[in-house]
Every structure is written in C-alpha cells, then in structure tokens.
Amino acid sequence: MREIGIDELDDIARGAGILGTGGGGDPYIGKLLAREAIRAHGPVTLVGIDEVPADATVVPVSGMGAPTVLLEKLPAGTEELTALRALEAVLGRRATHIVPIEVGGVNSMIPIAAAARAGLPVVDGDAMGRAFPEAQMVLPTLAGIPNTPMALADDKGNTLVVDAVSNRWAERIARAACTEMGCQVSCADTVLRGDQLRDGLVPATLTLAGELGRAVREARLAHADPVAAALKLLGGVHLLTGKVVDVERRTTGGFARGRATLEGPGGPLELSFQNEHLLAVRDGSVVATTPDLICVLDTDTGEPVTTESMRYGLRVSVVAAPCDPRWTTPAGLDLAGPRYFGYDCDHVPLTP
Amino acid sequence: MRIGIDVGGTNTDAALIGDTGNVLATVKSPTTADVTSGVAAAITSLGEPRASAVMIGTTHFVNALVEASRLERVAAVRLGLPATAALPPMVDWPARLREVVGGRSYLCHGGHEYDGTPISDLDPEELKRVAADIAGRGLRSVAISSVFSPVSAEFERRAAEILAAELGPDVHISLSSEIGRIGLLARENATIVNAALRPLAVTTVGAFEEALRVAGIDAPLFLSQNDGTLMDVGHARRYPVATFASGPTNSMRGAAYLSGLTECAVVDVGGTTSDVGILVGGFPREASGEAETAGVRTNFRIPDVLSLGIGGGSVISPDGTAGPRSVGYRLTSEALVFGGSTLTATDLAVAAGYAEIGDPSLVSHLDPKDALARIAERIATTVDRMRTSAAPLPVVAVGGGSILIPDELPGFDDVRRPGHFAVANAIGAAIAQVGGEVDRVFSGPRRKVLDEARAEAVARAEKAGARGGSVRIVDVEEIPLAYLPGDALRVRVKAVGDLDLEKINA
Numbered sequence: 001m002r003e004i005g006i007d008e009l010d011d012i013a014r015g016a017g018i019l020g021t022g023g024g025g026d027p028y029i030g031k032l033l034a035r036e037a038i039r040a041h042g043p044v045t046l047v048g049i050d051e052v053p054a055d056a057t058v059v060p061v062s063g064m065g066a067p068t069v070l071l072e073k074l075p076a077g078t079e080e081l082t083a084l085r086a087l088e089a090v091l092g093r094r095a096t097h098i099v100p101i102e103v104g105g106v107n108s109m110i111p112i113a114a115a116a117r118a119g120l121p122v123v124d125g126d127a128m129g130r131a132f133p134e135a136q137m138v139l140p141t142l143a144g145i146p147n148t149p150m151a152l153a154d155d156k157g158n159t160l161v162v163d164a165v166s167n168r169w170a171e172r173i174a175r176a177a178c179t180e181m182g183c184q185v186s187c188a189d190t191v192l193r194g195d196q197l198r199d200g201l202v203p204a205t206l207t208l209a210g211e212l213g214r215a216v217r218e219a220r221l222a223h224a225d226p227v228a229a230a231l232k233l234l235g236g237v238h239l240l241t242g243k244v245v246d247v248e249r250r251t252t253g254g255f256a257r258g259r260a261t262l263e264g265p266g267g268p269l270e271l272s273f274q275n276e277h278l279l280a281v282r283d284g285s286v287v288a289t290t291p292d293l294i295c296v297l298d299t300d301t302g303e304p305v306t307t308e309s310m311r312y313g314l315r316v317s318v319v320a321a322p323c324d325p326r327w328t329t330p331a332g333l334d335l336a337g338p339r340y341f342g343y344d345c346d347h348v349p350l351t352p
Numbered sequence: 353m354r355i356g357i358d359v360g361g362t363n364t365d366a367a368l369i370g371d372t373g374n375v376l377a378t379v380k381s382p383t384t385a386d387v388t389s390g391v392a393a394a395i396t397s398l399g400e401p402r403a404s405a406v407m408i409g410t411t412h413f414v415n416a417l418v419e420a421s422r423l424e425r426v427a428a429v430r431l432g433l434p435a436t437a438a439l440p441p442m443v444d445w446p447a448r449l450r451e452v453v454g455g456r457s458y459l460c461h462g463g464h465e466y467d468g469t470p471i472s473d474l475d476p477e478e479l480k481r482v483a484a485d486i487a488g489r490g491l492r493s494v495a496i497s498s499v500f501s502p503v504s505a506e507f508e509r510r511a512a513e514i515l516a517a518e519l520g521p522d523v524h525i526s527l528s529s530e531i532g533r534i535g536l537l538a539r540e541n542a543t544i545v546n547a548a549l550r551p552l553a554v555t556t557v558g559a560f561e562e563a564l565r566v567a568g569i570d571a572p573l574f575l576s577q578n579d580g581t582l583m584d585v586g587h588a589r590r591y592p593v594a595t596f597a598s599g600p601t602n603s604m605r606g607a608a609y610l611s612g613l614t615e616c617a618v619v620d621v622g623g624t625t626s627d628v629g630i631l632v633g634g635f636p637r638e639a640s641g642e643a644e645t646a647g648v649r650t651n652f653r654i655p656d657v658l659s660l661g662i663g664g665g666s667v668i669s670p671d672g673t674a675g676p677r678s679v680g681y682r683l684t685s686e687a688l689v690f691g692g693s694t695l696t697a698t699d700l701a702v703a704a705g706y707a708e709i710g711d712p713s714l715v716s717h718l719d720p721k722d723a724l725a726r727i728a729e730r731i732a733t734t735v736d737r738m739r740t741s742a743a744p745l746p747v748v749a750v751g752g753g754s755i756l757i758p759d760e761l762p763g764f765d766d767v768r769r770p771g772h773f774a775v776a777n778a779i780g781a782a783i784a785q786v787g788g789e790v791d792r793v794f795s796g797p798r799r800k801v802l803d804e805a806r807a808e809a810v811a812r813a814e815k816a817g818a819r820g821g822s823v824r825i826v827d828v829e830e831i832p833l834a835y836l837p838g839d840a841l842r843v844r845v846k847a848v849g850d851l852d853l854e855k856i857n858a
Contacts, residue, residue, distance in 0.1 A: 066466075073432070074432070074438060076438060156472070
C-alpha cells in the first residue's frame with residue numbers, strides 16, 4: 001500500500017501514454033483532473049491486488065468518448081461519482097475499490113480522480129494492460145465476467161444503466177448513448193469481486209506506468225537514452241529507430257485508418273494504426289501485431305507519440321512489448337487480434 | 353505604395369513597397385523605449401509621405417506577457433455549467449502570472465455540445481449577478497469563453513451584450529470565439545491574456561498612430577496577425593493577442609514574396625538563433641498542437657517553427673561547434689572581422705568568401721570548411737525535420753545572419769537568398785493580406801461538409817476586408833475524430849484575399 005499524490009501524476013501519465021500504444025488521448029486534461037481532485041480531497045491510496053479482500057467490490061471507472069471532445073467540453077467533475085452511485089443502486093452494494101479499465105492515456109488518470117473524490121483506494125492493475133478502443137476488450141470478458149450492469153453518466157447529470165446480452169452488445173449500446181449524451185461520458189462497469197482480480201486484471205500496471213515515466217524522465221535528465229530505459233522496463237523488442245517518411249490517413253468502413261512508413265537502420269518499417277498502433281510490417285512480413293504493444297516514442301525525449309500526432313519528419317523509436325499472455329490465447333485473439341481490426345494476418349509472437 | 357514595419361526588441365525594420373510590388377526603400381534602425389519616436393524615425397527615413405497604407409508587426413504584446421508587466425486584472429466568465437466545473441479558468445497557469453492577471457473567475461450556465469445543441473440555456477439573471485460582482489471588484493476587462501464556441505458563438509455574444517449593458521462602455525470584453533480554436537482551456541487562456549492586454553493595446557496602437565502623424569503619413573494603419581494576415585486598428589485594440597507570433601510569420605511571408613516561391617522551407621537566421629518554418633500556399637504551416645507562452649498553454653494560430661541556436665553572432669568553440677552562446681548585438685565590436693577577439697559564425701562566413709563584412713584580411717588565416725559544414729548539416733537536419741513529404745523542397749534563407757548558409761545544404765540542392773533578405777520581416781508585413789478561418793466539428797457527407805466550411809471561410813475573409821473575388825482557400829485540414837462512430841470530422845479551412853482599401857475606408 002502506498003499513496004499517489006500530485007507529484008506522482010506526471011510520471012504515471014507519461015508511462016500510461018507509452019502503454020497506451022498511441023491511443024487513449026493526450027493525458028493532459030486527465031492529469032489536471034487528477035491533480036485538482038487530489039488537491040481538494042487528498043492523496044489516493046494504491047493497493048496491490050493481493051491486498052484486496054476476497055469479498056471486495058472493485059469497480060473500474062473510466063471515460064468513454066472522443067478525446068477531442070474532452071479537450072473542449074471539460075468534465076463537471078461529478079460524472080464519475082454519478083456513474084458509480086447509479087451502478088451501486090443497481091448492485092445493491094457499495095464499491096470498496098476503484099480500478100482503471102485501461103492503463104493507456106486519459107483513462108489512467110480518471111480512476112485516480114474518481115478515487116480521490118469517492119475517498120476509495122485504487123487497485124494497482126487494469127483490465128487490459130494497455131489501451132483498446134472497445135468496452136468488451138477486457139480480460140474479464142475472457143474470464144466470463146459480464147461488463148454489465150454498466151452505468152454511464154454525463155456532465156448534465158443524465159445517467160443510463162445498460163443491461164446487455166453480451167459484453168459486445170454493451171459496447172454497442174453504450175457507444176451510441178455516449179454519442180447522444182455529448183460524446184464524453186463516465187462509465188462504471190465490469191464489477192469485479194476481490195477474488196476475481198487475478199482473472200480480471202493485469203497486476204501492478206499503475207506501478208509499471210509510474211516506473212516507465214520515471215525511467216524516461218531520469219534518462220533524459222542524465223542525457224542517457226530514454227528509449228533504452230523504457231525498453232528495459234517493458235521487456236520488449238526494439239523494432240526501429242528512424243524517421244517517419246510517409247503518413248496516410250483515410251476513413252473506410254466507419255474506421256479512421258492510418259499507415260505510416262518509417263525509415264531507419266534495418267530497413268523500412270510500416271505501421272498500421274486506427275486509434276492505437278496495431279500492426280508493424282517489415283519487408284512484407286509481419287513483425288508485431290495487436291494485442292502485443294506497439295509503442296512509438298520520440299527518440300530524443302522518450303515521450304509517447306499518439307496516432308493523431310504521427311507526421312512526416314518525426315524522429316521516433318518503435319518498440320514492441322509482449323501483452324499479457326491471456327491476450328494471445330485463441331479467445332483473446334478473437335477479441336483483440338489483428339483480424340478483429342480488419343487486417344488479413346495472424347498474430348505473430350515477438351522475436352527478439 | 354505600402355510601408356511595412358517590424359518593431360522588434362532590438363531593431364525596427366521598415367520597407368517601402370511600390371504599387372507594382374517592387375521594393376523601393378528599406379531601413380534598419382534601433383527600437384526606442386517610447387515606441388513612437390523609433391517608428392516615426394524609420395518611416396521618415398524611407399522618405400515617402402504618400403504611402404497608401406502602413407502595416408506594423410510588433411512583439412510588444414508578447415513581451416508584456418513574458419515580463420508580466422503592464423497587464424490588467426481580468427474577470428474570466430465561462431459559460432458551460434454544469435460541465436467544465438472540474439477545471440475552472442486559469443487552473444493550469446503559473447502561480448505568479450495568475451496572481452498578476454487573475455481578478456476573479458465565474459462559472460455560468462450555457463455552452464454547446466460538439467454538434468451545436470446547448471449544454472444548458474444561458475441565464476441572464478445569473479449574468480447580471482456576475483456583472484454586479486465584477487463592478488463591485490472594480491474589474492475593467494472581461495474574458496468570456498463558452499464550450500464549443502468555435503461551433504456556435506451565440507452564447508458568447510449574448511453574454512457579452514448582457515454584461516456590456518450592465519457594466520457600461522468603459523469595460524472591455526474579449527470573446528474566445530474571436531481568438532482560438534477547439535480546446536477550451538487553451539482558447540480561454542488566450543482570451544484571458546487578451547483581456548489583460550487590452551489597456552496596453554489601446555496605448556500602443558495610439559503610439560503607432562501618433563508615429564504616423566509625426567512622420568506626416570495620412571494612411572490607414574494595420575497590424576500583422578500571427579497567421580500573416582492583417583487586422584485594422586479597431587480590431588487590434590480589441591484583440592492584441594492576435595499579434596503574438598507575427599514576427600516569424602512576417603519573415604516567412606517576406607521570404608515567400610522575395611523569392612517568388614509559395615511552397616518552400618524558410619530559414620530565418622538572426623544574431624543568436626535560426627527559425628525554420630515551412631510555407632504552404634505562401635503561408636506558414638501552422639502548429640497543430642498547443643503552444644506555451646510564458647508558461648500559459650494557448651492555441652493561437654501560430655506558425656510551426658523550430659528554432660536552433662545558430663546565428664550570425666554565434667560563438668565558435670575550440671572544437672568548432674557554433675552556439676548556442678552568441679555575441680548578439682556586440683557583433684560589430686567583438687567579431688574578428690571587426691577587430692575583436694571572439695571567433696563568430698560571421699567570421700567563418702567571411703573567411704569562406706560567402707560575404708564581405710568588416711575586414712576579410714583579419715580572418716584570412718582561418719580554415720572555415722569543417723565548422724561551416726557542421727552548421728550547414730545542423731540547419732539541413734532541422735529543415736528536413738520540418739518537411740512534410742519526401743518531395744524536393746527549395747530553401748529560402750533570410751535575415752541578417754543568413755550569409756552563413758551556403759548555396760547548397762545536405763539534401764537540399766536549391767537554396768536561395770533573395771535580395772533585401774535582411775528586412776524580409778518588414779516586407780512580410782507590407783505585403784500582408786486579409787483572411788478568414790473556420791475550425792469546427794462537422795457531421796454529414798464529406799463533400800457537403802467541406803463545401804460548407806470553404807464558403808464560410810471565404811465569407812469571413814470578405815467580412816474582414818478582403819476584396820470580393822480575390823479570396824482563395826489556402827489551407828484545408830480534416831481530421832476524423834478518434835473513438836467516435838459515424839462521420840464526425842474536425843475541419844479547419846483558411847481563406848485569404850487582397851486587402852480592399854476602399855472597403856476599409858468606406
């Protein structure tokens with residue numbers, strides 16, 4: 001058990017940006033939200049999954065919607081607790097812990113803000129070990145745990161509790177409602193009992209995010225290689241250090257798809273991305289795919305590069321890190337493998 | 353004939369441009385503390401009292417913010433409740449500046465969703481209570497922001513009417529929809545900074561007008577904006593923040609004009625630094641992200657510029673590295689070619705025969721090849737970093753220090769240094785046009801959305817004083833919104849046209 005105070009936020013946000021694999025939005029607003037909540041209510045207690053009692057009610061709290069909208073329509077600050085209370089009313093019991101649904105981008109910070117406001121501890125882990133775009137793409141889905149009841153709340157005070165026949169259906173209904181509610185809502189869903197955390201979470205990812213963020217910052221201060229520092233913690237494969245030489249974006253089938261060509265020693269590397277970086281191809285062969293983490297870092301600073309900011313001339317390093325092994329099971333790949341995202345290839349394990 | 357003036361921290365540069373676009377006269381003179389006399393002196397030495405318009409670019413306002421001096425306390429009124437309450441105005445400002453500028457902030461009802469439906473209705477009684485509090489605190493400048501005001505500015509305008517009716521004509525009101533783009537905190541920050549600069553804007557614009565009178569010029573006065581377009585003095589008094597980045601913009605626009613190129617990289621080499629930017633359609637490519645000025649995050653329309661610490665006054669270290677230390681304005685006493693004892697980048701350029709400055713015999717013993725090659729390499733790397741495609745790109749070098757740049761850079765074989773390169777910034781001011789911009793989230797068929805955005809940008813340019821028929825679209829950017837189903841697109845369109853003086857005088 002330890003505390004997350006204002007001073008910890010920068011490192012966690014930077015690390016979560018890296019683990020967000022290009023998605024999850026710029027954590028700037030999320031960081032301010034967590035900072036102001038901690039300033040008003042005090043630091044947040046962080047507990048390891050082993051410290052959570054078996055009968056605990058652990059609730060993932062997150063934001064759903066477009067990061068661009070969040071940048072303009074700032075939250076009221078009441079949304080997370082409104083969603084949490086609506087969920088508790090249906091459950092008939094109170095939440096005892098908050099946990100991130102994903103460790104990428106803005107959603108690494110929202111649970112910290114929510115926990116500060118609710119006066120509850122945060123569990124050190126998350127349900128993805130990275131960022132994914134859809135609500136059913138969580139380990140609890142693989143463990144047979146429903147993501148409903150799912151409570152949504154907007155800034156105006158509207159709430160909606162979704163009950164659905166599958167986790168995929170909950171995503172579809174919630175996404176449509178989110179758009180109607182102004183494209184930015186808070187969610188409380190995928191309730192886990194304390195004894196389900198091992199199945200439902202990737203452990204210690206908030207700690208990992210903080211360590212990643214700190215390693216990058218300290219390497220930079222010491223004029224050492226921040227990418228190498230990140231790679232060491234991720235236990236991943238270094239794919240390329242080079243330059244973005246081409247970026248193309250197009251919208252097909254309702255998805256914004258992009259492709260970036262990078263050049264550097266070892267030959268050109270092609271990255272395909274949607275909200276996150278999903279596929280890396282060299283000389284026509286796939287070298288890394290979702291659900292493994294494909295992280296793009298600014299070579300000089302080690303700062304994460306989001307898919308929205310990919311552009312010609314950026315000096316970047318591409319690192320691939322293994323995902324939680326449950327994602328590479330057949331069921332995991334059905335849920336978040338390359339074919340789900342429309343790429344005609346199979347997942348290939350990372351080779352060092 | 354037009355006169356362009358760039359009032360910098362050290363020098364005031366001026367240029368006289370004829371009706372056919374030829375450069376008739378140029379002058380560099382020291383900037384004076386009182387503004388008026390330096391500008392009047394520069395105009396007078398051009399020797400032409402019959403100019404039809406005067407365009408001024410100035411760093412005066414951005415310097416006031418950086419120095420946190422001459423700023424007015426501001427009442428920040430935000431429309432958006434119940435949304436936005438988690439992060440009130442100025443939440444991300446440095447404490448010292450918040451102290452100086454922060455009079456009081458008010459969260460009120462109003463604001464829109466991304467699609468233009470209201471978050472909540474405007475509450476006139478609430479705004480009247482806010483007005484009473486503002487009056488009671490003696491605050492005289494108000495910044496109004498409203499959620500998604502780039503999509504619908506209606507609530508900001510109505511709130512301004514209500515506050516103006518309550519507070520009277522002596523209180524300045526700044527609207528965020530007139531200033532920035534999507535991104536509430538950054539746009540609101542810029543609006544608050546603008547409100548803090550309003551009294552200074554009135555006196556500074558007054559000083560410029562006085563300078564014209566002293567110099568015997570009876571012609572309309574315009575100020576350059578961040579994006580290289582003009583605003584009239586009335587608008588400049590209300591929106592001084594729009595001048596913040598006009599310095600680099602004017603240099604780049606001047607470079608485009610002098611070289612005749614509209615698609616190129618520009619390297620503006622001063623005494624201490626070089627600024628590298630890219631021209632697209634004759635205008636600087638703008639920064640997509642948010643910029644920080646004096647620790648305040650803003651989303652002004654500013655050019656995307658990379659600076660590196662190499663200039664004409666850069667000191668060359670024993671291992672041959674140039675900068676970042678510079679002798680600055682002491683170049684004419686400290687550089688070897690002027691009889692000084694410091695080896696500077698200018699000495700290398702003279703030794704290599706790039707330019708004849710001072711006494712070349714004083715550097716004839718130098719072998720400048722390696723050091724100059726390294727300077728060229730660093731500049732080329734920066735230019736390469738800024739380009740957006742692999743296609744060949746000409747490079748235009750301007751500014752007093754651009755003599756450092758050889759006729760070819762690694763990877764760029766077309767490098768030009770046009771005539772009058774040292775006063776490109778003043779020329780950029782003189783040739784400026786007027787513009788209009790749209791930035792919002794649209795839904796619907798792409799073609800219809802783009803047509804709608806284009807038409808609106810053109811209408812805005814004409815309203816700003818562009819001659820009908822001269823307006824053209826110079827930039828279109830479309831970004832599909834992430835994590836959003838359907839076809840929501842964020843579209844930015846910019847249009848510019850020639851200044852219609854008759855329209856202005858009418």
